[in-house]
Amino acid sequence: MSKIHKNIPPRWADRFLQWYCRADLLEEIQGDAYELYNRVARKSKRKADLLFIWNVLRFCRLRNIKKSTPSHSTINPDMLRNYIKVAVRNLYYYKYFSLLNVFGLAIGMSVSLLLIALISYVKTYDNFHEHKDNIYTIVSERIEGVQQLRYATAPVLLTEKIADHPKVDKVVRIRAGFSEEIKHTQGSMSLSGYYVEPDFLHVFSYTITHGNATAALTKPNSIVITESAALRFFNLTDVVGKTLELEHGGLFEVGAVMKDHPVNSHLKFEALISYTTLPEVNESINDQWMHYGREYVYFLLRKDGEVKRIQTELNKIAQHVYTDLPIKATFETQHLSDITMGPDYRQAIGPKWEMSGMIAFAVIAALILLPACFNYTNISIARALKRAKEIGLRKTMGGVRNQIFFQFITETVVITLFALGISMLIFMLARTEFQSMLAAASSLDLSLTPKTILWFVLFALGTGIIAGIFPAIYFGGLNPVQALKNKIHGRSSAMRIRKVLTVIQFALSFGFILALVVFSRQYRYSMGFDFGFNKTNIVTVPLQDVSPERVLSEFSQLAPVQSITFASDVLGLGHSTTWVKSASTDSLEVSQVFVDHNYLPTFGLTLLAGNNFPEEIWQRERFIIVNEAFLEAYGISRPLDAIGRTFEVERNQLEVIGVVKNFHYAPLRFPINKFFFRQHPQRIAHAHLNVQSKDPNTLFTQLETKWQKISERKLEARFFDDELYEGYSMYQTLLKIIGFLGLLAITISMLGMLGMVVYTSETRAKEVSIRKVMGASTYNLTYLLSKDYLKLMLIAISIGAPITAMLFNMVMPKIQYYSVTLNLWDVLMSTLVLVSLGLATIASQTIKTALTNPAETLRSE
Amino acid sequence: MKGTYLGELEELVLLTVGILFPEAYGVAVMDEIEKQAGRSLNISAVHAVLTRLEEKGFLKSSMSEPTEERGGRRKRIFVLTATGKRALEEANELRTQLYNQIPKMALQFRLA
Numbered sequence: 001m002s003k004i005h006k007n008i009p010p011r012w013a014d015r016f017l018q019w020y021c022r023a024d025l026l027e028e029i030q031g032d033a034y035e036l037y038n039r040v041a042r043k044s045k046r047k048a049d050l051l052f053i054w055n056v057l058r059f060c061r062l063r064n065i066k067k068s069t070p071s072h073s074t075i076n077p078d079m080l081r082n083y084i085k086v087a088v089r090n091l092y093y094y095k096y097f098s099l100l101n102v103f104g105l106a107i108g109m110s111v112s113l114l115l116i117a118l119i120s121y122v123k124t125y126d127n128f129h130e131h132k133d134n135i136y137t138i139v140s141e142r143i144e145g146v147q148q149l150r151y152a153t154a155p156v157l158l159t160e161k162i163a164d165h166p167k168v169d170k171v172v173r174i175r176a177g178f179s180e181e182i183k184h185t186q187g188s189m190s191l192s193g194y195y196v197e198p199d200f201l202h203v204f205s206y207t208i209t210h211g212n213a214t215a216a217l218t219k220p221n222s223i224v225i226t227e228s229a230a231l232r233f234f235n236l237t238d239v240v241g242k243t244l245e246l247e248h249g250g251l252f253e254v255g256a257v258m259k260d261h262p263v264n265s266h267l268k269f270e271a272l273i274s275y276t277t278l279p280e281v282n283e284s285i286n287d288q289w290m291h292y293g294r295e296y297v298y299f300l301l302r303k304d305g306e307v308k309r310i311q312t313e314l315n316k317i318a319q320h321v322y323t324d325l326p327i328k329a330t331f332e333t334q335h336l337s338d339i340t341m342g343p344d345y346r347q348a349i350g351p352k353w354e355m356s357g358m359i360a361f362a363v364i365a366a367l368i369l370l371p372a373c374f375n376y377t378n379i380s381i382a383r384a385l386k387r388a389k390e391i392g393l394r395k396t397m398g399g400v401r402n403q404i405f406f407q408f409i410t411e412t413v414v415i416t417l418f419a420l421g422i423s424m425l426i427f428m429l430a431r432t433e434f435q436s437m438l439a440a441a442s443s444l445d446l447s448l449t450p451k452t453i454l455w456f457v458l459f460a461l462g463t464g465i466i467a468g469i470f471p472a473i474y475f476g477g478l479n480p481v482q483a484l485k486n487k488i489h490g491r492s493s494a495m496r497i498r499k500v501l502t503v504i505q506f507a508l509s510f511g512f513i514l515a516l517v518v519f520s521r522q523y524r525y526s527m528g529f530d531f532g533f534n535k536t537n538i539v540t541v542p543l544q545d546v547s548p549e550r551v552l553s554e555f556s557q558l559a560p561v562q563s564i565t566f567a568s569d570v571l572g573l574g575h576s577t578t579w580v581k582s583a584s585t586d587s588l589e590v591s592q593v594f595v596d597h598n599y600l601p602t603f604g605l606t607l608l609a610g611n612n613f614p615e616e617i618w619q620r621e622r623f624i625i626v627n628e629a630f631l632e633a634y635g636i637s638r639p640l641d642a643i644g645r646t647f648e649v650e651r652n653q654l655e656v657i658g659v660v661k662n663f664h665y666a667p668l669r670f671p672i673n674k675f676f677f678r679q680h681p682q683r684i685a686h687a688h689l690n691v692q693s694k695d696p697n698t699l700f701t702q703l704e705t706k707w708q709k710i711s712e713r714k715l716e717a718r719f720f721d722d723e724l725y726e727g728y729s730m731y732q733t734l735l736k737i738i739g740f741l742g743l744l745a746i747t748i749s750m751l752g753m754l755g756m757v758v759y760t761s762e763t764r765a766k767e768v769s770i771r772k773v774m775g776a777s778t779y780n781l782t783y784l785l786s787k788d789y790l791k792l793m794l795i796a797i798s799i800g801a802p803i804t805a806m807l808f809n810m811v812m813p814k815i816q817y818y819s820v821t822l823n824l825w826d827v828l829m830s831t832l833v834l835v836s837l838g839l840a841t842i843a844s845q846t847i848k849t850a851l852t853n854p855a856e857t858l859r860s861e
Numbered sequence: 862m863k864g865t866y867l868g869e870l871e872e873l874v875l876l877t878v879g880i881l882f883p884e885a886y887g888v889a890v891m892d893e894i895e896k897q898a899g900r901s902l903n904i905s906a907v908h909a910v911l912t913r914l915e916e917k918g919f920l921k922s923s924m925s926e927p928t929e930e931r932g933g934r935r936k937r938i939f940v941l942t943a944t945g946k947r948a949l950e951e952a953n954e955l956r957t958q959l960y961n962q963i964p965k966m967a968l969q970f971r972l973a
Contacts, residue, residue: 025912027924027934027935027937028886028887028908028924028934028935028936028937029908030932030934031931031932031934031935031936032886032887032888032904032908032931033904034930034931034932034934035888035930035931036888036904038930039930055903055904055905058903058904058905058906059904059905059908061905061909063909063912064908
């Protein structure tokens with residue numbers, strides 16, 4: 001007998017039985033199950049366990065299952081109507097609070113609406129391809145030493161390796177980066193696209209309107225263009241057989257014309273060029289495996305294929321190929337629908353909506369939305385007293401907790417739906433501005449579709465539930481006796497949470513104000529920054545296809561032009577880099593700009609030692625002028641010592657002829673590094689004119705007339721300083737964004753506080769009146785009512801300031817190397833702004849209460 | 862009417878309850894049916910039929926003393942009610958009556 005007792009059926013099954021089984025049936029059912037169990041357990045415990053589980057499952061029949069509390073169904077259409085009616089009445093009676101709530105939630109939701117519209121649009125990317133479910137691309141992770149980089153590209157040799165896989169239907173490679181100027185009657189026009197294989201059109205779905213595209217993509221120098229490109233070049237769409245001539249030589253024959261692809265495509269092109277046009281690859285096989293150019297591999301999986309199998313195959317290939325190579329790499333399949341809003345990869349083929357950016361956006365949206373929800377929660381609970389009688393009565397009449405809970409959720413949902421209406425108005429207003437701020441905005445369509453509206457409504461319902469759940473739980477749990485006797489007191493823990501959340505809200509608002517102050521200072525700082533060179537009275541002219549000599553001869557005839565100099569890049573905006581060898585050290589990367597002998601005087605650069613470039617141009621490049629950072633890198637302490645030393649650059653021995661003071665050759669985002677000027681007429685791309693002119697308009701007209709003599713293209717002359725500062729326009733965008741978000745955050749926190757102040761003023765009206773009768777002054781009373789909020793604000797600032805300051809001093813140098821640091825003045829200024837806004841909000845209510853005639857409030861007692 | 866109809870399995874269970882008197886409960890009925898009719902039923906099926914028969918008024922039940930092998934739980938003992946007994950008789954009668962109406966020829970033909 002004792003043996004039997006040791007056998008116990010699986011506990012979870014037993015518990016499960018107890019959980020679902022009706023109480024009146026449990027004993028016999030459990031008894032029978034145990035009896036059978038023990039009978040079998042004598043022979044085999046395992047069998048008995050299985051039998052027990054099986055029996056428990058078999059007993060799980062409708063008639064054996066417990067009924068959920070059968071008496072009150074919460075969602076009853078009649079009651080729902082009543083809830084909505086009461087909700088609307090309450091909204092109407094307490095107009096002021098309703099307005100605060102609706103408006104606050106509307107503002108809170110507006111940013112999220114932008115996010116939802118954006119995501120729902122991005123989700124439609126590439127949904128027009130017929131085989132969209134089976135198209136994959138291969139991404140790679142390249143490991144070189146300790147460096148691991150993730151690329152959207154893959155070595156093209158992979159195509160051969162997986163083409164024979166039985167589950168792969170088709171493999172295509174795409175080479176991006178076709179971007180050429182095409183000759184045209186009026187100057188030239190650019191055309192960009194991809195080199196693709198004929199199967200490209202079988203994998204992806206595009207509509208061919210004229211010609212035979214497959215044939216076109218098989219022949220070399222044959223091209224398929226979109227209808228809009230055809231219209232641009234030829235003014236008609238049926239252009240099969242016509243030719244396009246490149247500026248840099250070469251002819252393409254149009255083999256077919258296709259409809260423009262939809263804008264929501266991650267592949268963006270005007271032209272498809274046959275892959276055979278590309279020159280033969282003459283790299284070794286190993287080099288090809290290590291090379292990660294702009295080649296993309298896409299494949300179409302067979303309908304019966306599993307992508308996992310391909311992945312295993314790729315793993316095998318990667319392992320096999322890279323065994324003897326200095327770098328390692330792994331490949332991974334990525335589904336078409338994951339490309340647009342997926343992880344960040346280098347060299348992505350089209351504009352992407354990176355996951356990281358989306359997450360940042362979502363965090364910001366949540367930071368705006370949650371305080372608004374919290375305000376609602378806060379105000380609702382604070383005003384419990386007003387509703388307590390109603391709830392007490394409902395409970396007395398037999399309403400249960402669930403019903404009260406559901407009633408308040410309904411009420412909140414009604415409010416959020418109102419808020420959604422206003423929020424959509426804000427959304428419409430902010431939409432255009434928002435679109436213009438985003439880089440890839442050109443193909444962004446945020447118009448309302450039934451689907452986005454559906455998402456909006458669902459989102460509003462969700463918001464309503466988040467905002468309403470705590471008040472609903474609170475009201476549902478009210479004790480009817482206390483409620484009817486008006487003996488509701490805020491629980492002290494609820495009070496504390498409320499304070500903490502208010503502080504967080506204010507800290508957030510404070511952070512936004514501070515950000516606004518600091519970034520506007522940063523903007524002014526960048527604008528007035530001393531770059532170390534002269535930037536006024538210089539006009540930059542891109543040479544395009546004109547030779548420097550002709551520009552010089554024409555423009556120097558103009559009276560306002562004092563001098564002309566030529567350079568490869570525009571100082572402060574761009575430069576190239578090269579590698580320098582010297583006897584003593586390893587190769588070092590150095591930034592360079594190619595200039596002529598007039599350059600240094602024109603830009604007012606200071607020579608510390610040595611001379612400027614000589615006027616005569618040598619057949620062979622001979623000299624460089626280096627900066628101080630260059631000297632430092634090579635351990636030369638005195639500028640004079642550097643003169644005459646030679647360095648090997650691109651297999652030439654170049655002699656240091658001069659040393660210039662450090663200046664900002666690159667945008668302020670980057671620190672000053674090793675740099676030199678070189679002389680090389682062939683690299684010249686820009687002319688800089690030093691001009692003395694009172695009237696820029698006449699000057700530009702003069703330039704224009706001269707330019708037309710030497711070129712068919714448009715003159716692109718601009719003032720150098722304008723061009724330089726344009727690079728800092730991102731601060732304006734940033735200020736706009738922070739300003740907008742800050743405005744929302746501050747409005748929400750002020751609305752929240754207003755609600756609280758109105759509530760306190762109402763509840764303390766009698767107290768204030770009595771104090772007044774006792775002789776308290778208006779000032780005393782205002783102070784009494786305001787001091788708690790003032791205290792909260794000051795706590796918020798003392799928490800928010802150090803956190804924001806830390807964040808800034810961490811982030812700012814990454815945005816811009818030469819940046820301002822946050823100082824006490826910024827904090828004081830932001831404090832002043834927040835406190836004065838807060839005081840104005842509080843005072844609007846408290847002064848009114850303090851001024852009320854005591855007789856008005858005390859009479860009713 | 863739902864109450865009067867007696868299904869095939871119901872009839873079998875009802876008969877078994879009668880046989881096992883006064884010790885008819887879930888597991889015993891299941892075992893007896895297996896022994897006598899060679900039909901292996903799941904205990905939950907037997908239960909379902911027993912409760913249904915009780916609802917129809919053919920059976921009534923009471924709880925027994927707790928037993929050790931059931932982990933100290935009681936059994937629900939079923940006994941036939943008068944209606945149950947009558948239902949069995951009616952079913953039996955109907956069956957015999959119908960059987961007797963089959964022409965001899967038909968049976969012979971079958972056998973042949």
